[in-house]
Amino acid sequence: MLHCILSAASAGDVLPLTPDTLRKVGMPHHRMAAGPLPALPVGAGLFTDDGKEWLRVTGRVWLSGDPHAVPCPMLTALADIPVGEARLHVRKEGRSLAWITLSDKGSQGLRADGSGPAIAAAVGEALPLCHAQGFLLPDDAPALRALLTELALGQGYDVICTSGGTGVGPRDITPQTVAPLLDLELPGFAAAMMVESLKKTPHAAISRAVCGVLGPSIVITLPGSRKAVLENLAAVLPALPHALDKLHGDPADCGG
Template sequence: MHLVANRLSSSNFWAWIAVPGSEAPLPCPVRIEEAPRRLRVGDVCTVRSTQVMVHAVSICPDAQGMLHQLVACRITSGRLAQGASTVELTRPGLAVAVVTLSDKGSRGEREDTSGPAVLELLQDSLAVTTHAMVVIPDDAPTLKRYLMDLCLVQGFDLVVTSGGTGVAPRDITPEVTLAAIERRLPGLETAMMLAALQKTPHAALSRAVAGTLGESIVLNLPGSPKAVRENLAAVVSALPHAIAKLQGDESDCGSKH
């Protein structure tokens, strides 16, 4: 049986699983108790077992109410039958999340065009197999919750924010990102700045931050679709290598050049 991790709970044991060929209209969670490592969004789980024991079916939002804009969950609680043999985890591609910060967009007063621009460029440039998109207000606690959940619970490989990187009073993205990340990636920031300055002197006002949180890369981008493409294009080719090294790739970096 092949399962695809679609949404994880904070326990890192329960996953909303999309079962290929299932008649269920929405993802269903199965408890994978014998996985060789913690599940992450985008994992493909190969389960060798004679049966799956299903205990109950119910409708329930996620505990924190954080990702209801991303996924509606039909919850089927279950676990592998006792004595099940093996669970193998593979990642066929990258899992990316795009968070657009916009007060008007979050209220439905403005269409989000920057988030789709980010996703389009990433899908054109990288092997993206799983993605999530959300629009939130320019609110520090909300952004912090999303960053922590998307990186440390869901385990997305790349989390990109769009908007809130300037000097306006409600531009809070860099401060929140700096407080959340564990290591900063100034090279990515510099590359984006240099590319943007070739287009406009206003790029010097950007305070965009790049860094790592858990096994995820976090990248701030501006709010306009044009600036999003210009900044992201400057660094997108470096992202797969950065993600691989962050997640434990021990191969010799020099051998790849």
């Protein structure tokens, strides 16, 4: 349970939750009444005693402290929040999904992102999602490396999908950027996607897609086209819920 001092907020407002020691941050914020900030993964909800979800963790921000900056969860209000003290229960109902679309033209506003929304729709049919967020980057290895690390290790997303950059073009940097970050690979996921894709086109053999685990997250690298995204996801989505359960410590037998 969290003992918080809440600022007034309207539904949809996004404010940081700060520790009690960080009272002056130059913006409206909620803060802990006492003690350090707990680890709150993206998608976690803050509920009242009667079961109403007032706030949900939807990101993270670093705020300047004295002398060190502090990582603070960003809370989105799901209802109108009154100012005052509140004791809120924390629980996560569902899975969190991030997708990263890699596209030089898309990042410049020259091309609409068709693959990202397709990822959200397809994964949402396979998993109950408590939060989904898309990100758009150019084909830039340092930017992808930084964002992927933040989403997995900083914010605790359950599933992170990338779209684009899995081929052999001069700007295709996704597999060689993602692979060194992984704690362990999931070669069966990559193999299943390859088998399914080869049923559609021999060009699938060019793909260098990698899949694996980074912290609490399952990372899946996908092609750039909407059609190929859906074909590849169809191959691994049936195994994804069980894979997440096992990754997060489910002790049940796998063969049941």
